[in-house]
Amino acid sequence: MLTYTPPESRALEKTHEKPWLxxxxxxxxxxxxxxxxxxWNPAEPQVYAAVAHFLDGGRAWVPEVLGAPYFKVSPVYVWAAAGFQTALSPWAADAYSASRFATVLFTALGLAACGMAGYRFLGRHQGRSVVLILIGCAGMVANGHFLSGISVEFAALGLCLYGFSLAQTRVxxxxxxxGSGWALLSLSAGWPVAAAxxxxxxxxxxxxxxxxxxxxITxxxxxxxxxxxxxxxxxxLYHTDAAALTQWRQQYLWGIFGGSTTFQTAFSLPYYLKNLLWFAFPAWPLAIWTASRLKLWQxxxxxxxxxxxxFIGLLLAASPGRYQNHLLWLLPPLALLGAARLDGLRRGAAAFINWFGIMAFGLLAAFLWLGFFAMNYGWPAKLAERSAYFSPYYTPDINIMPMxxxxxxxxxxxWAITRKHIKGRQAVTNWAAGTTLVWALMMTLFLPWLDAAKSYRPVVAQMAAALPDDIRNGGHCINIDAxxxxxxxxxxxxxxxxxxxxxxxxxxxxxxxxHSTAPQGWQxxxxxxxxxxxxxGFALWKKAS
Structure with a gap:
């Protein structure tokens, strides 16, 4: 006898994919x-100073740097970084690394929320694709690893996207x-972004x-x-520090547009469109593919x-400040669009993305390995010379664990790139794997070299070596401008x-x-x-006798 099984009751089709991968x-x-x-500059010294001040008894709602309120980082991030530093430093990680765990936490939360939104909107496979597209975007790399409050914004955006995906099923x-996503966004990116x-x-x-x-109802x-x-x-703020509230209102009330006394707008659309090309690749080409195959309004x-x-595009277009990190606000919807028709990507397009990723990341990986030998062993000589030019304070440092x-x-x-029958999802997976490879090589083989170039420690050590004996002996103090x-x-x-x-x-x-010269009366x-x-630059001046 013929029977009918409703679609929702049928067994799910078997898949050879491995979610644990x-x-x-x-x-x-x-x-x-x-x-x-x-x-590392530009944000890490300020953010860490805010975390250190909070651990020294600073106020919970007002991050401070050098004795002044610092509204460029969310208090939520400072709380999380301080918590990780207290729990993990020094027994499990140094203070800097432990504080960066907050970035890992919020980035992972954002990725998980965006992935769940993709699953709810598009299906069981596409949620993974959303995550793969996100970690494959160049703009996510630095923002997902260093001390910066931008990771809180990403987590808030992920919560919003996940909330929208559940709006008609789980109220x-x-x-x-x-609600929590909007609130967290207002506390990290400013309330105009949340209001948008x-x-x-x-x-x-x-x-x-x-x-x-x-x-x-939702x-x-x-x-x-x-x-x-x-x-x-x-x-x-009103009940803890009225002066900080006034400063926040005057300079940061309108978020990216300034405050009540500094409000301004500008036309920044060309800047953001130009930087979106690299920041959100491959999300935006895949989103365009989806738009060409479907009527999105349906x-x-x-x-x-x-x-x-x-809405976010209009906000960025009118923003007076031009910061590439703000393009992170566009990544969740672009990744969602990019994943929607990934399985329908033509074999030729998938092969091109896969081939382009293999060539680009393969060449970069080979260059990084070659650069590692150059900066540590002096071969090739020309590359070693350029390495010393860009990071002259680096001394050869080979550690077994990074190797x-x-x-x-x-x-x-x-192994990943040698798989056969590459389709859209496999091509995106290989792209994400290539991004991970290059980033991992940079942060292992090149980490001491980068640290010597980006940290202030070698500069401080240089001045310490040049200090006169009367300072070493504690006979004189050093003045510094506020x-x-x-x-x-x-x-x-x-x-x-x-x-x-x-x-x-x-x-x-x-x-x-x-190379500036000391003013009259100073040496x-x-x-x-x-x-x-x-x-x-920095200089130590001595008052002429």
Missing amino acids: LLLLVFAWLWPGVFSHDL IMASLLL LMLMALTLPVSPLWRVKRYY LIGALAVALPLISAYPFA ERWGVLALAWLL VVALSFTPVWL DAHAARLAWAQYSPLDLNTGHNCRYRLVQTPL TVWQGARPRNKTE
Whole structure:
């Protein structure tokens, strides 16, 4: 007798995919760059100073750097970094590495949320594809590993996307995710970004696909969660530090547009479109492919992605500040669009992405291995010469553990790219594996070389070696200008000297353009700068007798 089995009751088709391999790849991608290096510019010294101040008894709601409120990092990130440093340092990791665990936490949370959103919107395989596309994007690499509050923004965006995917099925969970995502976004990226996504949520019912009762209930619940949480920050500032609240209102109230006294706009669309080409590759070509194959306005996720790109795109286009990291706000919808039709990618297009990734990452990996031999063994000589030019403070440093890690990544990547019958998902997997390989090689083979070029420690050590005997013996103090932020942060981290911000010392440490001369009445004792930095230098001056 013929019987009918409803589609939702049929057994799922067997698959040869191994989800644990995705987890292994993401795990391998997350950790290189977290350990064994100093604080690198531009954000790490300031963020770490805020974490250190909080651990020394600073206020929970007002991160401080050099005695002044620092609103460029979310308090949530400072709390998490301080917690990891307290729990893990020094027995499991140094203080810098332990603090970077906060970035790993928020990045992993964002990836998991975006992956679950892809699963809910597109199906069981596409959620993995969303994650693979994200970790394959160049813009995610540095933002997902260093001390920076941008990882909190990514986590908040992931929560929002996941909340939207549940809005018509699990109302309570969706309300909590959306509300907490908006609140976290307002505390990390500024409330205009959160307001843009909230306004987008209110306009989604323009499409009949979102004009359902459950979505309206979700909206009400999400606003009920978000609005009290968003208002908690200025309320806490009001009751803990009225002066900080005034500064926040005057300079940071409008987020990327400034504050009440510094508000401004500009036309930045060309800048962001130009940088999106590398920042969001391969997400944007795959998103264009999906748009060419489907009528996006006929899909619930398509309407959401288009609205997201429109609202955030308008916000970026009017932004007066031009920061590449802000393009991270566009990655979740682009990855969602890119994953939607990945299985339908033509074999020729998939082969091209795979071939291009193999050639690009293979050549980069070969160059990194060659560069490693050049900077440590002097061969090839020309490459060794260029290596010394860009990082002159580096001394050959070969550690067995980084070598083991680098040697283990290379054959795994070679195994991945030799698979046959490459389709869209396999091509994206190989791309993500190539990104992971190159990043891992850079953060193992090249880590000491990069650290010598990007850290302030060698510069501080140079000045320490040049100090006159009267300073070594404690006979004289060193004055430093209060607005020399980079110098104050660097010497606070890497020097035991107690620098004085007064004006009564015989010696003076200044942050000045490179090769500048001392003013009348002063003599230059020492000058230095990080390698190839033509705009920022440091000098120690001595008052003429």
